[in-house]
Amino acid sequence: MGAVGKWQMVNGHPPSVYAAKLNHDILATRPPARFMLQWACLSDERNASMPTHHFQPTHYHTAIGSHEPVLRIGDGDTVVTTTVDAMGKDASDQRVTLSGNPQTGPFYVVGAEPGDTLVIQLDRISPNRAIGYTGSVVAANVVDPLYVRELPERELAEWQVDNEQSTATLIKPETKLGNLVIPVAPMLGCFGVAPSRGQTISTATSAEHGGNMDYRGFVAGVTVYFPVFVAGALLHVGDGHATQGDGEIVGTGIEISMEVQFTVRVIKEKRIRWPRSENAEYIFTVGNARPLDQAVQHATTEMLRWLHEDYSLDATSASLLLGQCVEYDLGNVFDPAYTMVCKLRKALLRFS
Numbered sequence: 001m002g003a004v005g006k007w008q009m010v011n012g013h014p015p016s017v018y019a020a021k022l023n024h025d026i027l028a029t030r031p032p033a034r035f036m037l038q039w040a041c042l043s044d045e046r047n048a049s050m051p052t053h054h055f056q057p058t059h060y061h062t063a064i065g066s067h068e069p070v071l072r073i074g075d076g077d078t079v080v081t082t083t084v085d086a087m088g089k090d091a092s093d094q095r096v097t098l099s100g101n102p103q104t105g106p107f108y109v110v111g112a113e114p115g116d117t118l119v120i121q122l123d124r125i126s127p128n129r130a131i132g133y134t135g136s137v138v139a140a141n142v143v144d145p146l147y148v149r150e151l152p153e154r155e156l157a158e159w160q161v162d163n164e165q166s167t168a169t170l171i172k173p174e175t176k177l178g179n180l181v182i183p184v185a186p187m188l189g190c191f192g193v194a195p196s197r198g199q200t201i202s203t204a205t206s207a208e209h210g211g212n213m214d215y216r217g218f219v220a221g222v223t224v225y226f227p228v229f230v231a232g233a234l235l236h237v238g239d240g241h242a243t244q245g246d247g248e249i250v251g252t253g254i255e256i257s258m259e260v261q262f263t264v265r266v267i268k269e270k271r272i273r274w275p276r277s278e279n280a281e282y283i284f285t286v287g288n289a290r291p292l293d294q295a296v297q298h299a300t301t302e303m304l305r306w307l308h309e310d311y312s313l314d315a316t317s318a319s320l321l322l323g324q325c326v327e328y329d330l331g332n333v334f335d336p337a338y339t340m341v342c343k344l345r346k347a348l349l350r351f352s
Contacts, residue, residue, distance in 0.1 A: 065200025
């Protein structure tokens with residue numbers, strides 16, 4: 001447990017008030033809205049003076065909800081912490097908690113209130129041990145029903161993870177692949193904020209609050225936006241994968257414990273409905289639901305809202321752009337809610 005660091009005054013305002021002022025100033029002066037990215041860039045200047053908290057968890061949660069916070073952090077603060085793998089194993093490969101995507105947290109972000117947006121910069125995601133585990137057989141729901149009987153029994157596969165070389169090598173079981181070597185791209189499979197209406201939602205699934213989305217695009221360098229449903233947002237992080245294919249079709253990525261560094265910001269009175277994110281090339285939105293077409297609907301609707309609210313595009317303009325330029329990525333198709341990601345290249349948003 002740790003105390004909130006002393007808040008740095010910015011232009012005569014506390015950070016959360018300054019964020020609201022930035023919101024007003026940008027909306028009043030900018031060309032067609034690039035609000036979220038502009039806000040992030042403007043607030044980078046104050047981040048250098050904000051506290052960094054080092055937090056070592058002692059317990060974990062296998063559901064995301066309004067649990068007692070483990071640490072209170074300020075708008076602009078950075079956290080360095082660790083996560084266990086999906087089976088509850090830590091950096092020493094010892095089981096320290098129950099399996100099921102255990103989460104570190106929640107972290108209470110001072111100043112975050114329902115109706116705000118919580119911004120998470122994923123600064124660093126690094127495996128902190130050398131062994132990772134995956135399933136060995138594709139899930140029954142991703143093949144034709146008649147093919148299921150041809151699938152072998154599932155067993156646990158082991159991979160040697162080399163952080164210096166950024167590779168993973170298959171070491172068990174013995175197969176015709178031999179010692180297959182693949183590149184790693186460390187990511188978070190399950191993370192999010194406490195849901196609305198007092199819900200506590202299993203880390204096996206996902207919804208508007210985030211959760212077990214298993215999207216391979218949630219890597220270091222990405223900025224993620226979550227709607228805030230409760231005071232403090234109550235951010236949970238976990239389920240690190242050294243790498244993962246689209247869909248998580250064997251039910252796992254390369255499951256491994258992680259050291260994670262992230263920075264939080266609060267955008268006051270900025271209401272979004274589903275997770276949003278951006279990297280250097282894309283903006284993207286996330287829909288979590290089953291059946292898959294409903295996940296597509298959520299992701300696409302959130303993208304249309306984003307283009308309208310922050311880029312001043314009407315429905316026809318946004319539809320014309322998406323109709324020929326949209327890209328979709330598949331997140332989780334193994335768990336109760338599927339995940340679909342709707343993407344648009346930033347270069348396409350430089351219109352007059």
